[in-house]
Amino acid sequence: MLPPLDPWQRALLALRLLHVDPVGLGGLWLRARPGPAREAFTAQLAGLPLQQRRIHPGIGDVELYGGLDLSATLGAGKLITRAGILAEPAVLTLTMAERCPAGLAARLGQALDGQGCALVALDEGAEPDEQLPPGLADRLALFLSLDDLPLSAVSETIAGDFAAARARLPRVALPAAILADLATTAAALGIASLRAPLLACAAARALAALNDHGAVEVEDAQRAVELVYAHRATMFPQPEDPEQDQTPPEPEPQQDDRDQGQSDRIDIPDEILLEAALAALPRDLLAQLAAGQSSRATANSGTGAARKGNRRGRPLPSRPGRLDGRNRIDLVATLSAAAPWQPMRRAQAPHHAALHIRPGDIRVKRFQETSDRLLIFVVDASGSAAMARLAEAKGAVELLLAEAYARRDHVALIAFRGETAELLLPPTRSLVQTKRRLAGLPGGGGTPLAAGLRAAMEVALQARARGMTPSIAILTDGRANIALDGTADRALAGEDATRMARLLRAQNTPALVIDTGKRPADALRDLALVLDAPYIPLPRADARKLSAVVSAALDT
Amino acid sequence: MSQPFPFSAIVGQVEMKQAMILTAIDPGIGGVLVFGDRGTGKSTAVRALAALLPEIRAVEGCPVNSARPDLCPDWAKVVSKKMISRPTPVVDLPLGVTEDRVVGALDIERALTRGEKAFEPGLLARANRGYLYIDEVNLLEDHIVDLLLDVAQSGENVVEREGLSIRHPARFVLVGSGNPEEGELRPQLLDRFGLSVEVTSPKDIDSRVEVIKRRDAFENDNAAFMKRWRMQDKKLRGRIVEAKAALNLLKTPDSTLRDCAELCLALGADGLRGELTMLRAARAQAAFVGDAEVSRDHLSAVAPMALRHRLRRDPLDEAGSAIRVARAVEELFGPLRAAAE
Numbered sequence: 001m002l003p004p005l006d007p008w009q010r011a012l013l014a015l016r017l018l019h020v021d022p023v024g025l026g027g028l029w030l031r032a033r034p035g036p037a038r039e040a041f042t043a044q045l046a047g048l049p050l051q052q053r054r055i056h057p058g059i060g061d062v063e064l065y066g067g068l069d070l071s072a073t074l075g076a077g078k079l080i081t082r083a084g085i086l087a088e089p090a091v092l093t094l095t096m097a098e099r100c101p102a103g104l105a106a107r108l109g110q111a112l113d114g115q116g117c118a119l120v121a122l123d124e125g126a127e128p129d130e131q132l133p134p135g136l137a138d139r140l141a142l143f144l145s146l147d148d149l150p151l152s153a154v155s156e157t158i159a160g161d162f163a164a165a166r167a168r169l170p171r172v173a174l175p176a177a178i179l180a181d182l183a184t185t186a187a188a189l190g191i192a193s194l195r196a197p198l199l200a201c202a203a204a205r206a207l208a209a210l211n212d213h214g215a216v217e218v219e220d221a222q223r224a225v226e227l228v229y230a231h232r233a234t235m236f237p238q239p240e241d242p243e244q245d246q247t248p249p250e251p252e253p254q255q256d257d258r259d260q261g262q263s264d265r266i267d268i269p270d271e272i273l274l275e276a277a278l279a280a281l282p283r284d285l286l287a288q289l290a291a292g293q294s295s296r297a298t299a300n301s302g303t304g305a306a307r308k309g310n311r312r313g314r315p316l317p318s319r320p321g322r323l324d325g326r327n328r329i330d331l332v333a334t335l336s337a338a339a340p341w342q343p344m345r346r347a348q349a350p351h352h353a354a355l356h357i358r359p360g361d362i363r364v365k366r367f368q369e370t371s372d373r374l375l376i377f378v379v380d381a382s383g384s385a386a387m388a389r390l391a392e393a394k395g396a397v398e399l400l401l402a403e404a405y406a407r408r409d410h411v412a413l414i415a416f417r418g419e420t421a422e423l424l425l426p427p428t429r430s431l432v433q434t435k436r437r438l439a440g441l442p443g444g445g446g447t448p449l450a451a452g453l454r455a456a457m458e459v460a461l462q463a464r465a466r467g468m469t470p471s472i473a474i475l476t477d478g479r480a481n482i483a484l485d486g487t488a489d490r491a492l493a494g495e496d497a498t499r500m501a502r503l504l505r506a507q508n509t510p511a512l513v514i515d516t517g518k519r520p521a522d523a524l525r526d527l528a529l530v531l532d533a534p535y536i537p538l539p540r541a542d543a544r545k546l547s548a549v550v551s552a553a554l555d556t
Numbered sequence: 557m558s559q560p561f562p563f564s565a566i567v568g569q570v571e572m573k574q575a576m577i578l579t580a581i582d583p584g585i586g587g588v589l590v591f592g593d594r595g596t597g598k599s600t601a602v603r604a605l606a607a608l609l610p611e612i613r614a615v616e617g618c619p620v621n622s623a624r625p626d627l628c629p630d631w632a633k634v635v636s637k638k639m640i641s642r643p644t645p646v647v648d649l650p651l652g653v654t655e656d657r658v659v660g661a662l663d664i665e666r667a668l669t670r671g672e673k674a675f676e677p678g679l680l681a682r683a684n685r686g687y688l689y690i691d692e693v694n695l696l697e698d699h700i701v702d703l704l705l706d707v708a709q710s711g712e713n714v715v716e717r718e719g720l721s722i723r724h725p726a727r728f729v730l731v732g733s734g735n736p737e738e739g740e741l742r743p744q745l746l747d748r749f750g751l752s753v754e755v756t757s758p759k760d761i762d763s764r765v766e767v768i769k770r771r772d773a774f775e776n777d778n779a780a781f782m783k784r785w786r787m788q789d790k791k792l793r794g795r796i797v798e799a800k801a802a803l804n805l806l807k808t809p810d811s812t813l814r815d816c817a818e819l820c821l822a823l824g825a826d827g828l829r830g831e832l833t834m835l836r837a838a839r840a841q842a843a844f845v846g847d848a849e850v851s852r853d854h855l856s857a858v859a860p861m862a863l864r865h866r867l868r869r870d871p872l873d874e875a876g877s878a879i880r881v882a883r884a885v886e887e888l889f890g891p892l893r894a895a896a897e
Contacts (some may be wrong), residue, residue: 024775061652102738105691106651113599135735138594143656174772183765192757193595197768205776332662336719338666 002219004226008153015044018118019162021169022048024202025141026112029097029132029231032146034124040154041146045120049166049411053090057099064107076354084417089116097132100123105133106160140278141199142421143231165209172208173215174201184488185225185273191236200228205399216319221432225273286291297452321364333363373471374410375465375550378456380415380476380516381449390415393475395543397425398434406465410468412459416452418445419486423455427463446488449480449527450496453504460509473550474533475519476524483520494523501530512553514538514546559674561774563604563789565781566597567767568758574841575751575861576605577792579729580781581840583797585750585833588729589693589741589865590756592739596765598648602689605731608789610797612685615674616640619677620684629724631675645686647679647728651695658703659715660722675722680713683728694739699744704730707749749752750833751858752865754878806839807849815852815889819859822884825866834862853877 007015020027032038045052061067085092094107100108100121111117111233116343119140137143138478169289179201186197203224208216208447296301319339338361345356379393397411411434452474460470480493484500504511511533515524520537528535534553538545566573575588582688590598614621616636618628626633651660660678667673679688686702690696705864707713715724730749736739746752758764773781813835821832835850842850860881 061654064653065650103651103695106695110691120570135594135738170776174776176769179768180765183760183768185762187761191592194593194597194757194764194767194771197764201768201772335667376635429739431740507890523884 002222005151006153007144007149010227011041011144011146011157011437012158012504013151013250014144015041015158016162016210017142017227018045018120019048019158019208020209021530022050022118023089023116025118025206026199027091027121027140028142028144029121029123029140030136030144030146031123031131032124032144032149036151036190037149037154038122040157042122042145044157045091047162048091048118049162050089050091052093053085054093054095055085056095057097057101058106059085062108077130077357082318085526086111086117091118091120091510093120093122094167095122097123097136098130100133100136102133102135105136109135109139112136112410138193138195139226141203143227154320154338156275157401161330162210165206165212167288169205169209170204171548172213174205174213178204178216178218178221179275182221182225186229186232188274189229189233191229191232192234194231194239194501196228196232200342202227212462221273256370280508283381296445308501316366318363318365320360321362327364327366331367335359337361337363345508352556372410372468374412374460374468376412376427376456376459376490378414378416378452378472378474378476379447380447380452380478381382381415383478392543392546396546399430399543399547412463414455414459416448416455418443419448419482421455422447422449423459427459427468446482447476447478447480448482449476449483450484450493450500451482453497453500454484457500457504457507457509460507471512472504473512473525475514475516475546477521477524496531497527502507505531512550514535516548557780560603560607560769561600561869562782562785562789563601563608564792565606565770565774566601567763567770569597569601571756571861572598572753572755574857575753576601577750577796577844578730578837578840578858579731580605580609580796581844582803582836583727583729585729585731585840587749587751588730589622589746589749589752590731590733590755591736592733592750594735595758596755596757598755599691599815602646602687602691602731606644608793608796609646610800611641611688612644613639614642614685620681620726621645621686622725623685625723629721629722630678631724635754641714645682645684647683647686647688649679649688649690649696649700651692653679653695653700655699655703658700659707661717662713662720673719675715675720677724678713679726680707680726681724683727684724686728688728688730689832689875690730690732692734692738693745694734694736694741695730698742701742703746740836747827747829747866749865751837751861753861754864779797795844799840799846802843802846803839805848806843808835808839809849812838812850812855814853815855819855819884819888820863821865823867823881823887824861827866830863830866834858837862852889858891859885 012160014028017025030038030041032041033363033539041454049139055063061080064086066079066081066082066087068081069080072080072082094108094109105505108119121132121136121140121536123132130551132140159366182204183197186200191197197442200221201224204216207220207223210215211217211220213220247326265401321327334357335355338355338357341361342356344354345358349356377393377397379390393413397413410427410429411425412423412427414421415424416422428434428437456474457474463470479490481488481490483489484496511531513524513531513533513535514527515521515535515537517537518526525535534554536549538549539550563573563576572588572590575590579585579588590601591597611619612623612624613624613627616638618634619632620629621642622628622634625634625637630847636768656678658678659680660676662673663674663676691740707726708728708730709727713724715722723795732741770781816831817834817840820834823829834855838850838854840859841854843846845854849853860878863881864877867880
């Protein structure tokens with residue numbers, strides 16, 4: 001088997017492949033902060049065979065799909081449209097791909113599927129959950145991370161002419177055995193999407209064309225696996241089913257066991273491919289898997305687009321106005337306003353052949369949008385009643401999500417226990433994701449109420465920046481006994497909690513304190529006072545009661 | 557790519573294919589919603605369906621594909637009386653679509669150049685008597701969803717704007733696909749889909765390998781591959797046409813109607829639409845398999861896809877709705893009950 005490539009060599013190989021077959025591979029997901037290594041890499045994208053267009057996450061549909069060129073139309077007096085970026089095949093370079101909103105991801109995905117486009121996604125995400133939307137990542141064959149690459153590793157560049165390899169590409173054969181191995185390897189690595197093996201086939205073909213092989217050889221397939229599968233893997237390969245394979249289950253699949261007796265169902269290339277993928281697996285995959293969070297579990301994070309009232313939402317009737325560069329013209333209304341005056345104006349200025357439109361005719365579009373609501377549950381997971389309370393909170397979250405589509409609610413869940421608070425469910429509207437995330441919940445320990453409030457405040461601030469309206473529901477039965485710095489000091493803890501509550505109050509975030517204890521606690525009543533929040537004693541709250549109370553309290 | 561992937565060559569995904577065939581037999585069923593993970597062939601199946609559908613006869617040059625010259629809307633000013641065959645329209649509704657584009661709007665070019673007020677038909681007009689396909693339907697903007705709900709309900713597109721007052725028929729089969737992880741669908745829109753199916757990527761290695769093999773052959777050895785599967789598609793199209801004809805002759809015994817109602821009651825499905833859709837789907841299923849009478853078997857075959865999305869959701873119940881439907885079918889129509897009768 002070939003030794004794994006060092007990062008820059010791998011980057012160069014990915015570049016070469018892109019030059020051979022950009023459309024077949026879908027493109028490249030490049031995860032790197034801006035820096036010399038990224039510069040050196042992207043500079044070499046210039047030689048790609050298609051024309052290149054640069055797009056950004058905030059790009060609008062008019063730019064993508066084309067539309068009316070207003071000034072030219074009005075000037076010429078006839079309809080002039082401008083072609084969109086997606087009108088012809090191109091290599092799109094998406095900057096700041098980690099901020100790509102779901103809608104744009106879907107549009108780009110459609111363009112990649114059918115229109116002969118390729119995408120180079122420049123992902124500058126700093127946090128693990130800031131990354132390319134999974135729907136797009138699924139369609140791009142290649143992944144590179146240049147984050148840890150020192151400039152000294154950036155040595156050579158790729159040589160110039162790929163026309164010959166492109167010409168060879170249609171004639172490259174793909175043996176059925178290798179195809180089957182590619183599919184099997186993907187399954188062994190827990191890659192559910194069937195696009196992955198297809199992209200691996202395309203990569204293997206491109207490699208064979210590059211290496212001037214008539215048919216895809218094992219080493220081509222091996223490199224393809226290294227480039228295409230490594231970042232998609234969601235599990236380490238399991239030992240084969242006993243019915244399928246008679247070899248005893250092996251604890252360490254990385255170990256070379258080709259000299260052990262193999263059944264005839266699996267031939268050698270399969271093992272080699274698997275090893276190639278394993279060698280290229282990201283080092284932190286184990287940690288990711290241990291955290292119960294596969295690399296694709298986070299959807300929609302990092303989209304920071306604030307909502308702007310005059311751009312989208314429900315259309316309202318347009319009004320006379322001026323174009324200040326921010327609002328949009330309602331062309332039809334403008335024309336209708338101008339239409340009755342045409343004969344008169346023509347008589348005034350007979351030499352002007354085109355339409356006569358005066359500034360007073362301009363009508364601008366107006367939109368009304370109600371922002372989405374975010375309900376943040378802050379749940380006390382400390383002490384004995386924690387398990388029950390968490391389960392009920394989870395039930396309430398799911399009920400609210402199930403019932404509340406029409407009200408456009410998002411829900412988040414924070415649990416505090418021990419010394420810290422943890423964001424168990426980031427703001428979401430997806431019931432499916434919620435169920436997956438909330439499958440197992442930990443409980444027990446002290447009551448770090450202040451930490452819980454702080455976490456809630458952070459989520460609320462982020463949500464507000466994204467144009468949502470956050471509200472906080474606090475479920476607890478006891479007094480704070482762990483301070484912000486983690487010390488078990490009751491007095492300090494109480495002070496910290498009050499301080500955080502004041503901060504929340506200053507931010508004008510509506511809140512609700514639900515006391516689930518058997519006896520109402522004065523400390524919680526005081527906390528509710530500081531928060532200017534309703535205080536609701538609700539012993540033995542169940543999920544249905546809880547969701548009803550929360551909806552009622554926050555709807556008023 | 558000029559030709560879509562052949563429908564018959566799609567590996568597995570039996571339920572999705574079945575649902576699509578049923579709507580092709582009886583468009584009145586009212587559409588299919590395909591929900592599933594990425595890379596499971598949702599879009600591929602819809603594109604394949606477009607190529608599979610039998611042609612329709614329509615008036616030449618009519619923007620809404622009218623079946624008779626006297627049905628052409630008067631604003632279209634169709635002069636030709638000639639009938640032509642054209643493929644069943646399958647119209648894509650892209651996510652970024654504007655309201656104007658969907659319902660139609662003032663023809664700006666004619667307004668600007670000739671000063672005339674004329675209507676430029678939108679996607680809904682083009683989709684009349686055919687299919688309207690929305691990929692990533694759960695990401696569609698709300699105001700577009702509102703438009704669609706209204707039109708899908710009434711079968712007619714009414715445009716009252718910019719001084720235009722226009723109406724034209726817009727009867728189409730709504731096909732939507734999406735990934736539930738990216739967001740839920742509004743219940744009102746959910747209800748408009750007659751059938752709903754859930755797709756997952758195949759779990760066994762052999763069918764996965766087969767998928768890759770066929771797709772690879774399709775892309776790299778297109779001529780031979782299409783030749784191999786075109787016959788299969790043609791056969792399937794023949795069966796759909798036959799089933800369409802057989803649909804009118806089909807008998808629906810009262811006992812089947814009763815079964816239908818019992819099943820919906822047992823599951824607590826909202827409204828009567830579930831029953832009606834299930835019955836239509838069962839009739840189409842009976843016609844497709846060539847039976848003369850709609851029976852309990854046909855009902856059981858279509859019950860999951862007709863009712864799955866109409867159940868009142870109980871988030872605390874871990875079992876999915878499909879399992880609940882299957883359980884109810886088993887209880888009502890299973891061997892025990894049959895023995896008791």
